Each structure stands twice: as C-alpha cells, then as structure tokens.
Amino acid sequence: MRNKIIAGNWKMNLTKSAALNLLNAFQNTDINSEKMDVSLFAPAVYLDALKANSKGKVNIGAQNFFYEKSGAFTGEISFSHLMDLGIDQVLIGHSERRMIFGETNEMLRAKLDTALANNFKVFFCCGEPESVRDANQQNEYVENQLKESLLHIDSEQLKNVVVAYEPVWAIGTGKTASNEQANDMHIFIRELVGKTFGKEAAEKIQILYGGSCNAANAKGLFSMSDIDGGLIGGASLKEDDFIAIMKAAV
Ligand code: PGA
Numbered sequence: 719m720r721n722k723i724i725a726g727n728w729k730m731n732l733t734k735s736a737a738l739n740l741l742n743a744f745q746n747t748d749i750n751s752e753k754m755d756v757s758l759f760a761p762a763v764y765l766d767a768l769k770a771n772s773k774g775k776v777n778i779g780a781q782n783f784f785y786e787k788s789g790a791f792t793g794e795i796s797f798s799h800l801m802d803l804g805i806d807q808v809l810i811g812h813s814e815r816r817m818i819f820g821e822t823n824e825m826l827r828a829k830l831d832t833a834l835a836n837n838f839k840v841f842f843c844c845g846e847p848e849s850v851r852d853a854n855q856q857n858e859y860v861e862n863q864l865k866e867s868l869l870h871i872d873s874e875q876l877k878n879v880v881v882a883y884e885p886v887w888a889i890g891t892g893k894t895a896s897n898e899q900a901n902d903m904h905i906f907i908r909e910l911v912g913k914t915f916g917k918e919a920a921e922k923i924q925i926l927y928g929g930s931c932n933a934a935n936a937k938g939l940f941s942m943s944d945i946d947g948g949l950i951g952g953a954s955l956k957e958d959d960f961i962a963i964m965k966a967a968v
Contacts, residue, residue: 720924722940722967723880723947725757725841726954727781727809727928737764738771743957744964745776753968754947757841758954759809762795766803779807779841782815785825785832797836808833811843811867813886823866830867834875841880841949842868843928844907848887856885857906864910873915881907881925882949888929890951897938897945900927904944933962940967 726744728737737760744756757777760768768778784794800808810829815821821829826842833840844863846856860883868879883903888895895903904925912920927939928949939945947967953959 720922720946722754723757723924723926724754724960724964724967725759725779725882725926725947725949726960727759727812727949727951728761728954729781729814729951730761731955732761732764734764734767737761737768740955740957740960741768741771741776741778744960745773747961747964749775749964750968751775754964756964757807759807759841765800765805769804777807777839778805779809779839780805781809781812783808783829783833785828797832797838800838801836806837807839807841809841809843811863813843813845813847813884813889817886823863826867827870830871830879834871834878837878839878839880841882841926843882843884843949845884845886845889845929851885851887856903860903860907861910864907869910869914873919876911876915876919876923879923881911881923882928883907883925884928884949886929890930892930894930894932894935894939895927897942900939901942901944904942904946908944931963933959933966936963936966 757779759779759781780800783797787798811826844860846859850859908920911923924946926947926949927945931948931950932953
C-alpha cells in the first residue's frame with residue numbers, strides 16, 4: 719500500500735504571519751502520520767521561518783530554484799541556498815512555471831538532475847492544457863513531458879520522485895477532472911513508469927492529483943485506485959479546507 723501525500727502549493731500568496739498560522743494549524747491537527755505525509759510549498763522568503771517553526775510533522779518545500787550552485791543569476795535562488803536552510807523538498811515543472819516563466823522540458827530535466835543529485839525529494843508536475851484534452855491527446859502530451867524531463871533517471875533516484883498530475887484546465891478554475899479522468903491518467907503514468915523502471919517501481923511511485931481539489935471532492939478522488947493524494951493550490955490557503963482535505967486522505 720502506498721502512503722497518501724497531501725501537499726499544499728501556496729504559490730505567491732500569504733504574509734509571514736498568515737503562513738506561520740497555517741503551518742501551526744496544520745501541524746497541530748491530529749493526523750496519522752504513519753499513513754500520510756504532508757508538505758507545504760511556500761514562498762521562498764518564508765521558508766526559513768517556516769522551517770524553524772516546523773515540528774517535523776509537516777514538510778516544508780520550495781516552489782522553485784535554479785540549477786546552478788551560485789553566481790551571476792540575479793534574482794534566482796540556488797538549490798544550495800535551500801540546502802543551507804535545511805529544505806529538502808522541491809516542486810518542479812508546475813504549469814505556471816512552464817507557461818508564465820517559460821520553463822522548458824529541457825530546463826526541467828536540468829532542475830530534476832540537480833535536485834536529485836543533491837538528495838532533494840522532487841514533486842514533478844505534468845499535465846495537459848485544455849486544447850490538448852479537447853483533442854484527446856492528453857496521454858501523448860504527458861508522455862512527452864515525462865520522457866523529456868523525467869524518465870532518464872535511474873531507479874534509485876526514482877525513489878525520491880513524486881509525480882503530480884495537474885491538468886492545466888483544472889488549475890484554479892474550479893473545474894476538476896472527474897475521478898475517472900484523473901485515475902485513467904494516473905494509471906497511464908504508472909504504466910509508463912513500469913515500462914521504464916519495472917513493475918515494483920510502478921507499484922511504489924506516488925502520483926498526486928492537482929487541479930481544483932477541494933474539501934468537497936477530495937475523498938472521491940483519493941478513493942480511486944491510483945490516486946495517492948493531492949497537490950492543493952487555492953484550498954491550501956484556507957485552514958479548514960486544507961484540514962478537511964488531509965482528513966479525507968486517511
Ligand atoms: P488549485 O491549484 O488547487 O488552486 O487548482 C493546484 C496547483 O496549481 O498546484
């Protein structure tokens with residue numbers, strides 16, 4: 719049995735005190751941490767304070783980093799900065815990074831290689847835009863994202879990877895993939911992992927759903943055979959909603 723993971727993606731939101739309040743509320747919630755892991759991907763400027771206040775039940779991760787160690791990269795945050803703060807989880811390939819900041823499959827591959835070489839746990843996001851779903855080409859699209867950025871690693875490295883399937887048309891739109899649409903894609907991704915790394919690796923890899931997952935639809939999604947939890951945007955900013963989603967996972 720795979721453990722569930724509930725991850726919050728706070729994006730470019732919150733103040734420092736609001737972020738610390740949410741962390742406290744989540745880590746004081748009675749959840750069975752044997753069966754579930756919780757991560758919060760926070761704005762970079764708050765990572766230090768969140769890490770210092772984390773009691774270890776909730777992992778603190780970064781939404782972004784650059785793959786060079788140091789140097790003339792004005793405005794960027796290096797993986798070694800994150801390591802200096804004790805941060806060991808990163809999000810890679812979120813569709814907002816791909817679409818607004820122009821991150822290509824090639825760049826994401828470089829980020830992934832750097833993160834894994836430095837022992838980060840990586841949450842790797844993939845997912846198709848609406849036009850691709852309308853043309854029923856989502857499997858080919860996601861396969862290409864994974865082939866170009868993820869499937870070249872070795873099976874040891876794969877143990878530090880969680881995949882998040884986030885159909886772009888469902889992110890922040892209130893339009894969720896149906897339980898079956900999401901699960902079909904998760905099965906497809908698991909099969910791809912199986913073809914490359916073998917059956918055991920495919921059984922083990924955790925695949926999260928993201929895209930307007932909320933307190934009302936979480937339970938249905940998480941009860942599907944191949945959905946191992948969620949990457950939650952909007953609802954992770956609301957204390958009661960995120961707690962309800964955590965509870966829906968166990
Ligand atoms: P959403 O965002 O839950 O607000 O749709 C999910 C994400 O972007 O990770």
